[in-house]
Amino acid sequence: xxxxxxxxxxxxxxxxxxxxxxxxxxxxxxxxxxxxxxxxxxxxxxxxxxxxxxxxxxxxxxxxxxxxxxxxxxxxxxxxxxxxxxxxxxxxxxxxxxxxxxxxxxxxxxxxxxxxxxxxxxxxxxxxxxxxxxxxxxxxxxxxxxxxxxxxxxxxxxxxxxxxxxxxxxxxxxxxxxxxxxxxxxxxxxxxxxxxxxxxxxxxxxxxxxxxxxxxxxxxxxxxxxxxxxxxxxxxxxxxxxxxxxxxxxxxxxxxxxxxxxxxxxxxxxxxxxxxxxxxxxxxxxxxxxxxxxxxxxxxxxxxxxxxxxxxxxxxxxxxxxxxxxxxxxxxxxxxxxxxxxxxxxxxxxxxxxxxxxxxxxxxxxxxxxxxxxxxxxxxxxxxxxxxxxxxxxxxxxxxxxxxxxxx
Numbered sequence: 048x049x050x051x052x053x054x055x056x057x058x059x060x061x062x063x064x065x066x067x068x069x070x071x072x073x074x075x076x077x078x079x080x081x082x083x084x085x086x087x088x089x090x091x092x093x094x095x096x097x098x099x100x101x102x103x104x105x106x107x108x109x110x111x112x113x114x115x116x117x118x119x120x121x122x123x124x125x126x127x128x129x130x131x132x133x134x135x136x137x138x139x140x141x142x143x144x145x146x147x148x149x150x151x152x153x154x155x156x157x158x159x160x161x162x163x164x165x166x167x168x169x170x171x172x173x174x175x176x177x178x179x180x181x182x183x184x185x186x187x188x189x190x191x192x193x194x195x196x197x198x199x200x201x202x203x204x205x206x207x208x209x210x211x212x213x214x215x216x217x218x219x220x221x222x223x224x225x226x227x228x229x230x231x232x233x234x235x236x237x238x239x240x241x242x243x244x245x246x247x248x249x250x251x252x253x254x255x256x257x258x259x260x261x262x263x264x265x266x267x268x269x270x271x272x273x274x275x276x277x278x279x280x281x282x283x284x285x286x287x288x289x290x291x292x293x294x295x296x297x298x299x300x301x302x303x304x305x306x307x308x309x310x311x312x313x314x315x316x317x318x319x320x321x322x323x324x325x326x327x328x329x330x331x332x333x334x335x336x337x338x339x340x341x342x343x344x345x346x347x348x349x350x351x352x353x354x355x356x357x358x359x360x361x362x363x364x365x366x367x368x369x370x371x372x373x374x375x376x377x378x379x380x381x382x383x384x385x386x387x388x389x390x391x392x393x394x395x396x397x398x399x400x401x402x403x404x405x406x407x408x409x410x411x412x413x414x415x416x417x418x419x420x421x422x423x424x425x426x427x428x429x430x431x432x433x434x435x436x437x438x439x440x441x442x443x444x445x446x447x448x449x450x451x452x453x454x455x
Contacts, residue, residue, distance in 0.1 A: 101224040101231045106131055107159035113219045115159055120231040120258035125149055126451070128258045133159060134216040135177035135235045135254055137284050139405070140264065145378030145453040150292075152379065152451075154285035154415045157405050166401060171202075173283040174404075176216030177254055178209045180239055180246045181435070182281040183355070183391060183424040186316045190427035192247065192275055192436065199245035206314055209283070211244030215252070216283070230259040241274060248274030250437075263450040270443040277427045278437040280445065281387075285395060285415030288374035288381065291406065295413040296395065297338025300373040303331035303392065305356035309423055311346065317425050317432075321357055329354065334373070337394055337416060351396035351413065355423050359388040361433045362422075366446050370418050378453045385420035385447040388433045393417040420447040 102119040109115060115133045127149075129139040138155040155174045156162055162174070188199035188207040200211040209216065220235040232255055239250040250272045257265040268280045287296045308329045310320040324330040328340035329352075341351050358369050366384040370392075373380050383390070393416060400411035426432040437443050 118233045137175035142451045175284045178281045179215035182279040232257045248272040248276040265448040268445045275438045279422045281419045281421045287415045288379035300334045302334045302371045307357040309355040352394040355389045380452045382450045387420040391419040
């Protein structure tokens, strides 16, 4: 089935207007219940906080001279999400622990140079970036659509990964800060031209970040195209809810609301099998520490989790709970809600300790983990998987929300 819904002419025009009118306030409906264990107080200031625009600062210039900005979204409880127009990257996310102390829970760098250095580009961790045109892998960089064969750039031999050599993570997005009924917003827009990285069609993409007053970071994705094209948009944030204090993220306790996962080959391309999780180290239907069974995960070096879990057989009509994470030392929690059919859990296997992030902290293997809401890898070559083709006169829309709280 297609990932997008077929809209009538009025619906299409309405969504196209939303796609281009980035200065319009963004309203949203919360998809989760209230934050567990959130400290009381400051609720009466939420209205004024939502009326204030996000803070804007300079973040430097790219090698070709494009100016890059940072936008900091804040809510009444002190949470702060900082986003760069380079790659639409979430560079920092401050949330409180059980003592009310704010801490940064995502991996990243203090400056733009960290995201553009030769070492970073060589290792390619995609810290916090928006990913497109197609997140995850496409086998051998090839697919056929409507009888036409397409060849993509190979940047993860022998496959294409996260859109190619210059995916959405390496472009400067157009930004419009704003507010909504639920919190401060940042609307980011980018137009991917026909043939960019080998993909067909000119694709107009808009992603709206909202930091809500009930402590969630929400991402609304919208896209239209003038020619049929595969599409798989996601966010590649690395989380560590005890960032800067723990040697790795293996002690985080994870729950995944999934009964199956996509089996992959040695190059992390799905074989087509959707295997049941019971009796395997992939079974997170009940809470388990990330490191508890990581040595049992089958696959090629360097080992660990880098798989897509099946949340649904097709894209859902509304976000639902996909995953929860609990960090025992700080008490921080994170719940992930999405309407996407899959979620890629990646345990930071390819981090090597060479990259030093904010405050000079080194990022060794398993220092952070990703929960990338998405369609399945290599779907353009797997007709049995939920469809990922967006066509003209259709509007793609998807919502993912990361909700934060604390537990005793």
